[in-house]
Amino acid sequence: DAGVTQSPTHLIKTRGQQVTLRCSPKSGHDTVSWYQQALGQGPQFIFQYYEEEERQRGNFPDRFSGHQFPNYSSELNVNALLLGDSALYLCASSLVDRVSNTEAFFGQGTRLTVV
Amino acid sequence: GQNIDQPTEMTATEGAIVQINCTYQTSGFNGLFWYQQHAGEAPTFLSYNVLDGLEEKGRFSSFLSRSKGYSYLLLKELQMKDSASYLCAVRGKGNNRLAFGKGNQVVVIP
Numbered sequence: 001d002a003g004v005t006q007s008p009t010h011l012i013k014t015r016g017q018q019v020t021l022r023c024s025p026k027s028g029h030d031t032v033s034w035y036q037q038a039l040g041q042g043p044q045f046i047f048q049y050y051e052e053e054e055r056q057r058g059n060f061p062d063r064f065s066g067h068q069f070p071n072y073s074s075e076l077n078v079n080a081l082l083l084g085d086s087a088l089y090l091c092a093s094s095l096v097d098r099v100s101n102t103e104a105f106f107g108q109g110t111r112l113t114v115v
Numbered sequence: 116g117q118n119i120d121q122p123t124e125m126t127a128t129e130g131a132i133v134q135i136n137c138t139y140q141t142s143g144f145n146g147l148f149w150y151q152q153h154a155g156e157a158p159t160f161l162s163y164n165v166l167d168g169l170e171e172k173g174r175f176s177s178f179l180s181r182s183k184g185y186s187y188l189l190l191k192e193l194q195m196k197d198s199a200s201y202l203c204a205v206r207g208k209g210n211n212r213l214a215f216g217k218g219n220q221v222v223v224i225p
Contacts, residue, residue, distance in 0.1 A: 004157075031211060033211070033212060033213075035213075035215075040217070041217055041218075042119070042202055042204075042215030042216050042217045042218050043158070043202070043213075043215045044215070045212045045213065045214065048211065048212055056211075056212050058212070090157060090158070092213075094211055103148060103160045103163055104148075104160075104211070104213060105160070106150075106157040106158045106159070107157055108156060108157045109156075109157055111155075
């Protein structure tokens with residue numbers, strides 16, 4: 001059973017450019033969350049997708065947008081890149097279960113460097 | 116909002132026991148998670164507490180006191196491979212988002 005997979009693993013972009021990161025959730029999971037982790041910090045919640053809609057959003061500007069496809073995979077788009085956007089971007093998948101709670105499984109992340 | 120606080124770094128000897136603390140303030144609580152993260156890798160799930168008390172899982176145990184907004188992760192019989200960052204994360208009520216602390220870097224020495 002494949003876990004959460006993210007692509008690409010590493011990426012270098014120039015300030016002002018746009019980037020798209022991709023995530024395939026763990027088999028059977030229907031919810032995808034994106035996190036940004038700066039060096040030496042804990043992950044910060046960006047947003048969460050369920051049923052192809054953005055359900056929750058953290059304190060990130062509109063330059064950060066996303067999408068979820070019918071097969072539950074997801075994309076994170078960042079426009080007008082800033083140096084401060086350099087970070088590890090983590091995708092986490094989980095299952096929306098009204099009866100019991102389940103932990104989130106993380107992908108290996110995409111290391112984005114903005115120069 | 117949520118505020119999660121963890122100490123930043125500790126060093127311990129192989130075979131020893133180490134306790135990593137986490138305090139939190141949150142407007143709604145729906146569980147506390149501990150994750151292990153090796154450098155450059157994804158966080159991996161260690162434990163989950165939603166009720167007060169101790170959860171034991173092999174060499175790892177986690178404790179929760181909701182009234183005190185406090186949790187700890189206990190690592191027993193430390194091994195070199197336990198050198199990693201340990202992240203405490205709180206899940207809010209009515210949602211599935213996690214608020215993480217900065218993580219506690221544990222360095223295991225021979």
